[in-house]
Amino acid sequence: MNRRDFLKNTVKVIGGLSLPLAAFKIITPKEIFASTGDKAKTRWVFLVDTYKCVGCGMCVKACKLENEIPYDANVTRTWVERYVMTKDGKTFADTPKGARDGFTTSKIDLGEGKFQDIKKDFIDKAFFVPKLCNQCENPPCVQVCPVGATYQTDDGIVLVDRTWCIGCGYCIMGCPYGVRFFHPVYHTAEKCNFCYHRISKGLKTACVQACPFGARQIGNIKDPNDPVTKVILTERVGILKEEYGTKPQVYYVGLDREVK
Amino acid sequence: MKSHIYRPLWVVIGLVCIILIARYFYVPKDFGVHGRGYMYGWYRESNIKFWKDFKVKYQGTEYCKDCHSDKYESIMATPHAIIPCEDCHGPASDHPSDPPKLAIDKSRGLCLRCHSALPYPTSGRSQIRGIDPDAHNPDVECVMCHNPHKPSLEGLK
Numbered sequence: 001m002n003r004r005d006f007l008k009n010t011v012k013v014i015g016g017l018s019l020p021l022a023a024f025k026i027i028t029p030k031e032i033f034a035s036t037g038d039k040a041k042t043r044w045v046f047l048v049d050t051y052k053c054v055g056c057g058m059c060v061k062a063c064k065l066e067n068e069i070p071y072d073a074n075v076t077r078t079w080v081e082r083y084v085m086t087k088d089g090k091t092f093a094d095t096p097k098g099a100r101d102g103f104t105t106s107k108i109d110l111g112e113g114k115f116q117d118i119k120k121d122f123i124d125k126a127f128f129v130p131k132l133c134n135q136c137e138n139p140p141c142v143q144v145c146p147v148g149a150t151y152q153t154d155d156g157i158v159l160v161d162r163t164w165c166i167g168c169g170y171c172i173m174g175c176p177y178g179v180r181f182f183h184p185v186y187h188t189a190e191k192c193n194f195c196y197h198r199i200s201k202g203l204k205t206a207c208v209q210a211c212p213f214g215a216r217q218i219g220n221i222k223d224p225n226d227p228v229t230k231v232i233l234t235e236r237v238g239i240l241k242e243e244y245g246t247k248p249q250v251y252y253v254g255l256d257r258e259v260k
Numbered sequence: 261m262k263s264h265i266y267r268p269l270w271v272v273i274g275l276v277c278i279i280l281i282a283r284y285f286y287v288p289k290d291f292g293v294h295g296r297g298y299m300y301g302w303y304r305e306s307n308i309k310f311w312k313d314f315k316v317k318y319q320g321t322e323y324c325k326d327c328h329s330d331k332y333e334s335i336m337a338t339p340h341a342i343i344p345c346e347d348c349h350g351p352a353s354d355h356p357s358d359p360p361k362l363a364i365d366k367s368r369g370l371c372l373r374c375h376s377a378l379p380y381p382t383s384g385r386s387q388i389r390g391i392d393p394d395a396h397n398p399d400v401e402c403v404m405c406h407n408p409h410k411p412s413l414e415g416l417k
């Protein structure tokens with residue numbers, strides 16, 4: 001090998017090595033469709049304004065009746081929590097019956113039949129926080145299901161197949177937000193699905209419709225003209241338990257550090 | 261080679277074949293993963309229809325206002341205009357065919373959901389006119405004196 005050949009080959013080899021591996025990747029039509037196809041037109045998100053919520057619990061009542069959750073069973077797809085912070089730095093939180101009957105007394109339910117009344121002058125701040133399924137982008141409940149009975153739809157809603165669920169309860173343990181429970185009649189995992197039967201017909205969810213104060217809103221984050229999208233993108237909103245990496249899609253206005 | 265060596269092997273192979281055949285028939289055709297692999301990508305295509313076909317019960321105020329226009333217009337002139345009809349009257353479902361009559365919740369508890377005074381400074385609750393349920397006529401239903409469709413004091417019966 002003479003010097004000319006040596007330099008030529010060196011350039012070829014270095015040039016070849018510097019080509020990224022991705023340059024050799026063959027893109028299938030399926031992948032192109034996945035990135036540009038119409039399947040990504042909708043991504044349902046939820047917006048809760050905790051300043052507007054008055055704790056009437058109409059959303060919980062409507063949810064239970066709409067979604068056929070036994071009314072007197074102590075399970076619910078959505079619930080409202082009350083937080084009361086006192087001047088001595090204590091935080092009280094309760095949700096009697098999931099706030100199905102609202103909050104009609106200032107006595108905080110401490111559990112085990114104990115109640116504590118907090119006087120008005122002793123309250124620093126107090127507010128209500130509605131909770132529901134976060135329809136996580138990375139849903140831990142889907143990840144832990146051993147039989148694949150729970151899944152995420154293209155528009156981001158996590159559903160449960162009642163015919164396939166074996167009732168092992170892994171998802172109930174796996175959900176960091178505690179939104180799942182066993183349905184008392186079907187004995188399968190049950191959860192909020194943003195009233196999938198309503199939103200897919202263009203209606204609002206039962207809880208959004210029942211709220212007289214507009215504290216709950218549902219929207220499509222892929223639609224830039226959606227009022228909910230505008231709020232999420234331009235105002236200060238918080239999410240719950242960000243550190244779990246689940247990418248929850250229920251956004252809160254006026255979220256406090258004490259809200260877990 | 262005598263068959264007592266191979267016999268367990270045939271049994272195992274047979275079992276595996278039976279399981280694979282049974283699995284082929286038992287697992288639904290639409291079962292599988294889409295998009296995001298085995299971690300988040302489980303998918304039950306046939307089940308989506310089940311949830312989409314779920315019955316709608318709450319029809320919304322728009323559903324009521326044509327037949328009950330008098331009630332609708334009277335409440336629209338009051339602060340109670342923000343409350344959807346079905347919050348008090350119950351879900352309409354297929355009314356008027358099923359149910360022909362809605363069961364109205366006229367209980368004291370329903371009014372107290374909003375009108376039991378709670379002194380919560382950082383919540384909209386403190387903006388609502390409220391009463392102390394233990395002090396304000398505790399044994400009487402609210403609707404004895406107040407008309408929910410004309411809630412201002414001028415509308416007292």
